[in-house]
Amino acid sequence: SQTIHQWPATLVQPVGSPLSLECTVEGTSNPNLYWYRQAAGRGLQLLFYSVGIGQISSEVPQNLSASRPQDRQFILSSKKLLLSDSGFYLCAWSVLKGGKETQYFGPGTRLLVL
């Protein structure tokens, strides 16, 4: 069965510090990978998606970047965090099977920038 991991679960960082959030998927090959951000009490905002190693698409201009160094690893980074980067970050994966694509989510990382 497939599982998706995210770490850390919670992170408190000062403004201007760097960021690295990691997401790994087990039990599937060549998944699509996604990073979402959920601000407090808000819906999901798609930040990045990746259809393969080294292939990253950005949905919104921002202070963040993403990388996919391996097939099942997706990393969200920042060189200098802003207060507005606080939020709940969710990683998700999907595969297309029988014409249906379903996204499955990780447990999330709660980031607080002070």
Added chain:
Amino acid sequence: GEDVEQSLFLSVREGDSSVINCTYTDSSSTYLYWYKQEPGAGLQLLTYIFSNMDMKQDQRLTVLLNKKDKHLSLRIADTQTGDSAIYFCAESMQNYGQNFVFGPGTRLSVLP
């Protein structure tokens, strides 16, 4: 462009039925999904429906799809306190990849 809308809040009494509504704009949607997010957790896939279906039932959950009106609903029978969560409607289109659009989520509060 694609847009998915939901009412933001719903309160029901324990034991009553909950109906969470969703409207979408893209008629080329192939699958529509309902996800549940409990406090501090990721999203959990509850159920999905293919766009050529009208209804799907899974235990206490019933999904109704009105494709003509682009309206999707999730009915939870005998709502329990454990059903308190945010429920997201999402649509995916024929293309693979980034064409997966979420609604803003409906916060369901179950009152004792």
